[in-house]
């Protein structure tokens with residue numbers, strides 16, 4: 001293939017842009033924020049699960065408390081009634097008096113047991129609410145860190161995108177100056193590797209680093225400048241002029 005040496009030189013500049021684009025895309029994918037965000041998101045999920053557990057323990061204990069308090073109210077009322085009946089001397093039959101006294105003793109035991117359950121439930125509610133407050137604060141802190149990281153990730157991403165946009169415009173302008181046949185060949189090579197052209201410098205291909213042997217160098221030196229030469233190793237277009 002023949003091509004104006006000046007157009008071949010343009011391929012070097014296009015290669016340079018393609019390399020920059022590849023580096024920028026790699027940088028964008030590898031931003032440290034991605035990994036930090038993934039770690040924080042995991043923490044957030046864990047905290048959220050713990051919040052669910054704490055809330056369910058609170059509601060269980062509240063249900064127990066409600067049942068115990070209802071029971072307690074009824075038991076206390078019955079105790080008051082029985083005590084009243086004894087105090088008012090309404091019972092004359094010794095067996096009824098004994099039965100009422102026994103029931104009073106039983107009701108007092110029952111009240112003591114219910115009061116223990118009431119305290120236990122209240123303690124659970126208090127402990128779990130404190131734990132929930134702590135979990136909520138931790139989650140808020142994690143989410144605030146995530147928001148900051150998202151802002152910084154998006155800002156860097158936008159910055160990279162703008163640079164990519166500028167490079168794309170520049171590349172299109174340059175590519176328009178290269179003959180169709182040559183840019184088509186370049187694009188085909190660039191599809192297989194990062195850049196489709198490299199410079200022949202001090203006997204080496206700057207694309208793959210291969211040192212050309214003496215006979216190849218002689219052959220290239222005897223080739224017309226307009227002839228498009230390719231690296232035998234990497235296949236890139238070897239640009240001789242600089």
Ligand SMILES: [Zn+2]
Pocket residue numbers: 198205206207208209210231232233234235236
């Ligand atoms: Zn090469």
